[in-house]
Amino acid sequence: MSPFDVNALKELWQAVFLDSAQEIDRFFAHFYAPERTVALTDGGSLAAMAHLLPVGNLLLGEREHSCAMVYAVASDPALRGRGYGRCVTEQACLRAQALGYDAVVLHPASPPLFSFYESLGFTPFFSSCTVPLNRQSPATSGEVSLRRVPAKEYVQLRRAFLQGSVYIDFTPHALAYQEMLCGDAGGLFAAEQGGVPIGCAIIEGDGAGISVRELLCHKENFGTVSATLNRAFSSAKTIVVRAPEWAVPSGLGSSLPFGMLRSFTPLDIPRNAVKWYGPAFD
Incomplete structure (x- = not known):
C-alpha cells in the first residue's frame, strides 16, 4: 500500500477505536504488513479494514497448527449497515488461508458479536474467568514477589503453566507488543516464591485501575x-484478573466465552480439551 493508504488506515482506526496517534503508530510499526491487511473501499474512500497478526501457533499437545489473529476489524461509521464488516472479515479469512495458515482466531469486542462471527464460520472456542480482586483480602504467609521478565522468558513461563492445554503459543514478538500496551505500571511478570515461579501475569494499567490480562x-x-498483586499495586482502586477456569477457585468467577476459532483444516481437538486464548490486545 502507498503511504496515503496507510494514513487512511490509521484515520479509520482512530475514528473507530479512538486510540491516540502514538498507540496507532505503535501498532503499525510492530505488526503492519500489506500482505496481511485487507481493505475495502467505497467510492475511492476506505470503507473497512482488518488485520492478520502472526501471534503464534495453536498448540494441541504435541501438534502445532499455524494460526493468525484477526484483529482491528473496523468499518467507517458513516458506512455501517452496508455489510462491509462482514465482507472484510470474510476476505481476511480467505487471505489467511491463501497465506497458508491452518486457522484464525479472534476475540469479539462485545458479547453480541459472537453470533455475528458464528455466521461467518467461527466457533466459540476459548473461555475465561474475570475476577475482581477483594482489595481487603488479608496477606498470606510465605514471601511471594513479582519480577518483571522479558518477553522470551515469559514465553517459557506460559508454556510451563499451559502444558497439556490447547492454547495460542504467543511469540516473543507478539508479547513484546502486549508489553508496550501495559503502560509504565504494568508489564510481563513472574510471581515467585523462594525463587521458584508459582505464576505468571500480564499486567496493564496506569496505577489507578489494574487489569491483569492473563x-x-x-x-x-x-x-x-x-x-501479592494487592500488595504490589496497593494504590490501585481496582484490580481485575482474567484467568483460565482451571486457575480460579470455585465461587470466585464464572467461565464465559472469550475467543473464537475458524479452522481451514481438520484440527482433531479432544472433546474435553482445556483451552486458553491469552492476551487479546484489548
Missing part, C-alpha cells in the same frame, strides 16, 4: 498470587 497459576496458588 494470570496463569495453579488453583491452590491463586489466593497467594492475588494477595
